[in-house]
Amino acid sequence: MTSADLLDPEVLSRLGNLSFRARSVVEGFIAGMHQSPYHGFSVEFSEHRPYAPGDETRILDWKVYGRTDRLVVKQFQEETNLKAYLVVDASASMSFGSRRLSKLDYAKHLAAALAYLMLKQRDAVGLLTFDEKPRRYYPPRSVMTYLNPLLSELESLQPGGQTRVGPVLHELAERIRRRGLILLFSDLLDDPSEVLSGLRHFRHDHHEVLVFHILDPLERDLNLTGNVIFEDLETRQRIGAQAALLRRSYRERVREFLEALRRGCRQHSIDYVLMDTSERFDRALFEYLVKRRKIGG
Structure with a gap:
């Protein structure tokens, strides 16, 4: 199995538990970073710094040298550079999936992989889950042993409740007082103005937001034929329709919805990454590392 295979949702979903998958995603990502499109971008772990004349050779990390031809020394201080909060939407709409992984499954894998990557970097990471109201909160910590309770919570997370992204984000912004990086995983199936209002609350409090x-590929293009029964996963309301007759207007509505979110995020310096559940996980990790580099630490 190649490093690329470990980044494929369809392949990864057949392997082990969430802990194994999270580690596989990160190790597969790091192993493949010399390949396009990530050539020249490196993962810098805070337990290393460049070698300087006078440093003791016993603290050189020869494994890193063997991989990268760079001399670095191990650092042992426990100081933390960043506090990150993984905010995961577990509302009923996240249970939808036309592929092996539902949107919630995909979000769990992304959040788990990022938690592992952050803890490897000695950054502090916390977890918040929500539906129409906040569910669980794990405050940020920077020790690798904290990965186990975070992944246990993610693995047991079940979808339920209606989507109220905007109001819940306001509640969470009031709860999170220490400045940090907010990483939101959601289908955002709510009024875009409400969603953006909640995201702006975090920016007003000087958080960085990613x-x-x-979304599921089917939600983006409605690639169906014939008579179809559509069911709202939150209200259970059903309606029948000819998919072909709806497709053009549906796609236009989706385009407008996505553009409103993109534009609103751009206006308020919020990093926005649209992903569907067929995409490899490496793009999300790369987007995080780009954001991490921007904010320093």
Whole structure:
């Protein structure tokens, strides 16, 4: 199995538990970073710094040298550079999936992989889950042993409740007082103005924000034929229609919805990443590392 295979949702979903998958995604990503499109971009772990004349050779990390031809020394201080909050939408709409992974499954894998990557970098990471109201909160910590309770919570997370992204983000912004990086994983199936209002609350409080907007490919293009029964996963309301007759207007509505979110995020310096559940996980990790580099630490 190649490093690329470990980044494929369809392949990864057949392997082990969430802990194994999270580690596989990160290790596969790091192993493949010399390949396009990530050539020249490196993952810098805070336990290393460049070698300087006078440093003791016993603290050189020869494994890193063997991989990268760079001399670095191990650092042992426990100081933390960043506090990150993984905010995961577990509302009922996240249960939808036309592929092996539902939107919630995909969000869990992304959040788990990012938690592992952050802890490898000695950054502090916390977790918040929500539907129409906040569910669980794990405050940020920077020790690798914290990965186990985070992944246990993610693995047991079940979808339920209606989507109220905007109001819940306001509640969470009031709860999170220490400045940090907010990473939101959601389908954002709510009024865009409400969603953007909640995201702006975080920016007003001087948080950095990175949004992973997760949709199923079928939600984006409505690639169906014949008579179809559509069911709202939150209200259970059903309606029958000819898919072909709806497709053009549906796609236009989706385009307008996505553009409103993109434009609103751009206006308020919020990083927005649209992903669907067929995409490899490496793009999300790369977007995080770009954001991490921007904010320093």
